[in-house]
Amino acid sequence: MNQDYSGSGDPAKSLALLWRRETNPPPARGPKPALSIDQIVTAALKIADADGLGAMSMRRVADELGAGAMTLYRYFPGKGELLDVMLDTVYGELPRRVVPGEWRARLDEVARENRELYLRHPWLLQVATSRPPLGPNVMAKYEWELTAVEGIGLTDVEMDATVALVNGYVHGAVRTAVEARQVIQRSGMTDKQWWLAHVPHLDQIGDLEKYPLSARVGTTVGNEFDAPYDSEHAFEYGLARLLDGVSALVANRSAPQD
Amino acid sequence: MNQDYSGSGDPAKSLALLWRRETNPPPARGPKPALSIDQIVTAALKIADADGLGAMSMRRVADELGAGAMTLYRYFPGKGELLDVMLDTVYGELPRRVVPGEWRARLDEVARENRELYLRHPWLLQVATSRPPLGPNVMAKYEWELTAVEGIGLTDVEMDATVALVNGYVHGAVRTAVEARQVIQRSGMTDKQWWLAHVPHLDQIGDLEKYPLSARVGTTVGNEFDAPYDSEHAFEYGLARLLDGVSALVANRSAPQD
DNA sequence: GTCAACTGCGTACACTGTACGAAGAATAGC
DNA sequence: GCTATTCTTCGTACAGTGTACGCAGTTGAC
Numbered sequence: 244m245n246q247d248y249s250g251s252g253d254p255a256k257s258l259a260l261l262w263r264r265e266t267n268p269p270p271a272r273g274p275k276p277a278l279s280i281d282q283i284v285t286a287a288l289k290i291a292d293a294d295g296l297g298a299m300s301m302r303r304v305a306d307e308l309g310a311g312a313m314t315l316y317r318y319f320p321g322k323g324e325l326l327d328v329m330l331d332t333v334y335g336e337l338p339r340r341v342v343p344g345e346w347r348a349r350l351d352e353v354a355r356e357n358r359e360l361y362l363r364h365p366w367l368l369q370v371a372t373s374r375p376p377l378g379p380n381v382m383a384k385y386e387w388e389l390t391a392v393e394g395i396g397l398t399d400v401e402m403d404a405t406v407a408l409v410n411g412y413v414h415g416a417v418r419t420a421v422e423a424r425q426v427i428q429r430s431g432m433t434d435k436q437w438w439l440a441h442v443p444h445l446d447q448i449g450d451l452e453k454y455p456l457s458a459r460v461g462t463t464v465g466n467e468f469d470a471p472y473d474s475e476h477a478f479e480y481g482l483a484r485l486l487d488g489v490s491a492l493v494a495n496r497s498a499p500q501d
Numbered sequence: 502m503n504q505d506y507s508g509s510g511d512p513a514k515s516l517a518l519l520w521r522r523e524t525n526p527p528p529a530r531g532p533k534p535a536l537s538i539d540q541i542v543t544a545a546l547k548i549a550d551a552d553g554l555g556a557m558s559m560r561r562v563a564d565e566l567g568a569g570a571m572t573l574y575r576y577f578p579g580k581g582e583l584l585d586v587m588l589d590t591v592y593g594e595l596p597r598r599v600v601p602g603e604w605r606a607r608l609d610e611v612a613r614e615n616r617e618l619y620l621r622h623p624w625l626l627q628v629a630t631s632r633p634p635l636g637p638n639v640m641a642k643y644e645w646e647l648t649a650v651e652g653i654g655l656t657d658v659e660m661d662a663t664v665a666l667v668n669g670y671v672h673g674a675v676r677t678a679v680e681a682r683q684v685i686q687r688s689g690m691t692d693k694q695w696w697l698a699h700v701p702h703l704d705q706i707g708d709l710e711k712y713p714l715s716a717r718v719g720t721t722v723g724n725e726f727d728a729p730y731d732s733e734h735a736f737e738y739g740l741a742r743l744l745d746g747v748s749a750l751v752a753n754r755s756a757p758q759d
Numbered sequence: 760g761t762c763a764a765c766t767g768c769g770t771a772c773a774c775t776g777t778a779c780g781a782a783g784a785a786t787a788g789c
Numbered sequence: 790g791c792t793a794t795t796c797t798t799c800g801t802a803c804a805g806t807g808t809a810c811g812c813a814g815t816t817g818a819c
Contacts, residue, residue, distance in 0.1 A: 258702045273765025274815045300806065311768040313808080322807065373680040374692070377699055382712050389714040399721035404738045407677075411739070415673040419665075422631040434632070441512045441635055448520045454640050456647040463657035480662045481669070484746030491745040531796025532784045558775065569799035571777080580776065 252320050260324055261331050261378030276317065278308060283318055284328050288364075291329065296366040326370060331378030333364050339387040346493070347486055349391035353406075354413050354482055361417040365425075368418045396496035405489055412485055420474030435465065510578045518582055519589050519636030534575065536566060541576055542586050546622075549587065554624040584628060589636030591622050597645040604751070605744055607649035611664075612671050612740055619675040623683075626676045654754035663747055670743055678732030693723065 259266050260280060286307040291299045301322060302312040319325045337356050342348045361367055375381045388406045397405065427433060432440070445451060451458065468476065517524050518538060544565040549557045559580060560570040577583045595614050600606045619625055633639045646664045655663065685691060690698070703709060709716065726734065 254699045255702050258699065258706055262706045264706055270765060272763065272815095272817050274767085274817095276766070301808080302806085305768095313768050313770095314766080316808070317766060317768095371680050371684070373677060373684050374688075374695060377703055379707065382707070382715065386712045386715045389718055393714060399718045400725055400734075401738075403718050403722045404735055405742075407735060408739045408742060411673040411677060412670065415669040419631065419669060422629050426629070426631050430632075437632060441516065444513050444516045445635055448516055448522055449637065449640070454644045456651060457640065457644045460647055460657045460661050464661045467658055476658075477662055477665060480659075481666045484663075484666060484750065485743060486746070487749040488742030488744070488746030491749065492742065528796060530786045530794065532786095532798085534797070559777080560775085563799095571779095571799050572797080574777070575797065 252324065256320060257324055257327060258377060260319065260328055261376055278310060278314065278318060280318055280328065282308060283315060283325065284332055287325055287329055288332065291366040292364055296369050299366070327376035328378070330367070330370055330372070331376050331380045333360065333367065334378075334380035334384050336360060336363070337380075337384060337387075339383065341387070341390060346392060346395045347490065350405075350409060350486060350489070351482070353388050353391050354409050357410060357413045358417055358478065361413065362421070365417075365421045368414065368421060395493055397493065401492070408489075409485065412481060416474070416478045416481055419477070423474060438465070510582065514578060515582055515585060516635065518577065518586055519634055536568060536572065536576060538576055538586065540566060541573060541583065542590055545583055545587055546590065549624040550622055554627050557624070585634035586636070588625070588628055588630070589634050589638045591618065591625065592636075592638035592642050594618060594621070595638075595642060595645075597641065599645070599648060604650060604653045605748065608663075608667060608744060608747070609740070611646050611649050612667050615668060615671045616675055616736065619671065620679070623675075623679045626672065626679060653751055655751065659750070666747075667743065670739060674732070674736045674739055677735070681732060696723070 255266065258264075263280065283304065287299055287304045290303055290307060301315055304325075305312045305315055315325070319328075337360060339356070340352055342352045385406075388410070389402055392402045392405050423434070430437065467473075513524065516522075521538065541562065545557055545562045548561055548565060559573055562583075563570045563573055573583070577586075595618060597614070598610055600610045643664075646668070647660055650660045650663050681692070688695065725731075
């Protein structure tokens with residue numbers, strides 16, 4: 244679900260980092276810093292993108308920059324704050340296109356842009372965002388997402404809930420897809436191979452006839468997709484259902500019949 | 502998203518553990534084992550429920566049982582297999598009620614039972630389930646979930662996708678709720694306190710007027726719920742939208758008009 | 760030239776999963 | 790009862806983690 248990391252410290256310090264504002268005038272005496280916030284964030288992003296959050300240790304980031312591990316603590320209070328800045332930074336990659344026309348097209352765009360972002364930076368899926376770092380890109384993202392559902396008859400509360408619903412949906416769908424992709428890599432087995440390795444033992448142990456629906460549906464799905472889980476299809480199916488559901492609410496709001 | 506843990510080993514050994522089948526006759530010579538699979542799983546569940554998956558280390562589980570850490574490896578090939586058995590065990594807590602009447606009531610029950618389970622065992626949210634351990638309760642759960650959408654006009658593929666959609670939705674909704682609950686505990690601040698601590702600095706740093714929708718909607722939501730995120734409301738809202746979406750599909754299937 | 764202020768970073772600590780192998784216990788065969 | 794065999798328990802070790810502490814060395818003001 245989440246790493247525990249999030250900048251737990253002083254809001255002033257965190258916000259200064261996120262918006263790249265120096266709170267104090269630069270010190271007159273002493274050596275100039277050899278690194279910068281941006282350099283460290285870039286190095287950390289490179290590692291997280293390539294090898295995952297688990298591989299992004301302070302030592303590894305420092306190595307990447309040819310520095311000692313403790314040096315990073317001159318720039319960030321801790322790993323949590325580094326992660327906060329990484330998050331705000333990649334949110335900056337969102338094109339944030341505002342699609343003209345219907346709200347549904349706009350909300351669809353929100354879902355797809357978020358999906359692309361998660362696929363490009365799968366470590367995002369591990370970052371808790373219930374109290375997001377209030378950097379420029381986090382703010383702009385929320386504003387853009389609200390724009391998609393503004394002026395279509397929803398209340399403010401419904402607007403917020405709808406945006407959260409779409410975000411949550413995309414998060415879950417991509418998590419499932421990425422999990423499936425990673426497990427193939429790690430295990431060196433496709434889903435079909437994995438299944439075939441289990442069936443004979445399962446058959447010997449349990450009464451497979453007790454699960455007739457699972458057997459029927461599992462077989463059909465397996466044949467259709469050559470895998471128990473086809474992520475592309477699942478994403479499209481789920482998004483269509485979700486937007487249909489929102490559609491019903493919007494229709495109800497614009498033409499209430501009771 | 503996920504801990505990397507899952508029993509990566511030999512299917513025969515994993516399935517034997519899950520179904521509690523001894524593959525070989527019990528050994529004649531040597532001391533009798535002092536522990537049992539069930540004892541270890543019970544201890545591990547107690548720790549995970551109380552303090553989270555992060556606290557559930559092999560050493561801690563062993564301590565709980567008054568044994569040495571390495572002793573556990575006589576019973577489980579590794580931590581992954583222990584987690585597999587834990588997962589199958591808690592799935593056994595699902596009442597798996599089959600609600601009579603409409604499919605929607607059944608699917609609603611599926612969502613709510615899963616929600617209860619996640620709330621009772623939040624560590625479940627951290628366990629990757631793209632290749633679930635094929636134990637008795639995992640199998641029964643899938644069969645029960647398919648029962649909810651059987652015979653309402655969906656194809657096998659749509660049945661599987663619908664069940665996955667509902668499961669994914671519940672996972673995401675509870676994850677968000679649990680995250681919010683935990684962050685309050687850890688930080689000792691309510692969301693409102695946290696927000697109030699940030700606003701003055703934000704105001705000084707950025708141009709808050711650039712985010713008019715966020716300001717308006719954020720304020721309304723904050724007033725309405727006394728928190729940026731009210732999990733009960735969010736769950737109900739999202740589930741209603743989702744089932745409405747499925748409803749549209751089911752209606753289309755039972756009365757195709759094109 | 761002196762000194763204060765600053766940066767870089769080595770070391771240390773308490774954790775993790777688990778490979779290895781030694782120590783001890785229980786039984787079979789005599 | 791004795792020995793050999795087989796099995797269980799678990800101490801130690803290793804390569805990791807985030808980061809507190811404090812020392813060494815650099816820079817610029819006076």
